[in-house]
Amino acid sequence: MTPRVLSGIQPTSDSFHVGNHLGALQNWVAMQETHDCVYFIADMHAITVEQDPKTLRNRTLLSYAQLLALGIDPNKSTLIVQSHVPEHAQLMWVMSSITGLGEANRMTQFKDKSAKGGAATASVGLLTYPILQAADILLYQANAVPVGEDQRQHLELTRDLAIRFNGRFGETFTVPEAHIVKGTAKIQDLQDPTAKMSKSSPSGCINLLDPLKTTEKKIKSAVTDSDSVVAFDPVNKAGVSNLLTIMSAYTGTAIPELVKGFEGRMYGDLKKETAAAVLSFVEPLQAKVDSYMTDPAELENLMRKSSTRAREIASKTLADVHDKLGFVHP
Numbered sequence: 346m347t348p349r350v351l352s353g354i355q356p357t358s359d360s361f362h363v364g365n366h367l368g369a370l371q372n373w374v375a376m377q378e379t380h381d382c383v384y385f386i387a388d389m390h391a392i393t394v395e396q397d398p399k400t401l402r403n404r405t406l407l408s409y410a411q412l413l414a415l416g417i418d419p420n421k422s423t424l425i426v427q428s429h430v431p432e433h434a435q436l437m438w439v440m441s442s443i444t445g446l447g448e449a450n451r452m453t454q455f456k457d458k459s460a461k462g463g464a465a466t467a468s469v470g471l472l473t474y475p476i477l478q479a480a481d482i483l484l485y486q487a488n489a490v491p492v493g494e495d496q497r498q499h500l501e502l503t504r505d506l507a508i509r510f511n512g513r514f515g516e517t518f519t520v521p522e523a524h525i526v527k528g529t530a531k532i533q534d535l536q537d538p539t540a541k542m543s544k545s546s547p548s549g550c551i552n553l554l555d556p557l558k559t560t561e562k563k564i565k566s567a568v569t570d571s572d573s574v575v576a577f578d579p580v581n582k583a584g585v586s587n588l589l590t591i592m593s594a595y596t597g598t599a600i601p602e603l604v605k606g607f608e609g610r611m612y613g614d615l616k617k618e619t620a621a622a623v624l625s626f627v628e629p630l631q632a633k634v635d636s637y638m639t640d641p642a643e644l645e646n647l648m649r650k651s652s653t654r655a656r657e658i659a660s661k662t663l664a665d666v667h668d669k670l671g672f673v674h675p
């Protein structure tokens with residue numbers, strides 16, 4: 346049987362960024378050739394923090410359009426919106442009943458996010474967020490989950506819960522593997538290259554849908570170091586190494602070869618060429634996204650078609666889970 350892949354992305358920004366793309370989405374696209382893929386927009390995860398309904402609706406459509414433009418093919422993959430498949434929430438309830446409170450409390454993303462707004466005002470949804478993520482994955486019996494490094498802990502929890510359920514109630518879930526591709530698993534912030542690129546630091550974050558001039562400016566203002574040699578050394582030269590990683594990903598040229606080409610040249614050249622590489626990727630992408638966004642009804646059609654297929658898989662898993670738990674058949 347073709348191995349199954351599952352992954353999701355939150356619609357919490359007006360654009361995906363280069364970290365999302367290189368850490369996860371480019372692998373989503375590649376895995377379509379070898380796997381049976383289910384991908385989704387995690388709109389239920391997006392409501393665990395304060396949000397604006399009109400913005401969420403628009404960003405969900407825009408996220409869907411970006412995934413299509415990046416190369417997710419709805420004829421090859423099942424591309425859904427999480428809230429369209431109610432089995433995600435139903436399985437989440439079951440998984441939350443076998444998750445320890447201490448286990449949920451240990452998740453670093455919860456600690457970070459709840460610390461930002463003050464722990465007392467964090468929602469219970471933010472605490473149970475990783476359990477919903479586990480349900481997303483287990484519902485589809487996924488073998489592999491392409492994500493960036495920051496999702497590793499959530500994947501570990503997912504595996505623990507799958508093993509626990511299987512142990513208590515009998516073989517039910519496939520235990521998934523994280524598919525984290527070294528090299529691009531953690532794209533760093535342009536202004537603080539010791540932190541991961543994220544939308545919370547706008548000047549350090551390259552958004553795929555930013556105006557081209559903005560992207561060029563951000564890359565040209567990237568923090569490097571007081572040295573002047575272009576070399577790949579993520580520990581001592583985090584900024585320069587991050588630019589090399591990004592440039593390599595968008596040109597397809599291996600890092601050692603890029604480094605050779607910059608011998609005797611300045612950081613300014615590295616920034617200029619990195620910017621050119623990113624722009625040549627995002628310019629045609631933006632045109633595609635715009636064209637998908639002219640027909641939101643068609644996007645909604647595609648969502649609906651995919652969710653029919655997703656529910657066929659999801660309802661089977663859920664029925665099996667309910668049966669194993671001892672629920673009387675409805």
Ligand code: TYM
Nearest residue numbers: 352353354355364365368369478492493530531532541542
């Ligand atoms: P999200 O929406 O924050 O990010 C989507 C994907 O982008 C990756 N990523 C990065 N990779 C490399 N460098 C970075 N700087 C960087 N920033 C983000 C993330 O690792 C992720 O793969 N909880 C998930 C969404 C989710 C999910 C799931 C993922 C919900 N259910 C089930 C997999 C399976 C999240 O918030 O991703």
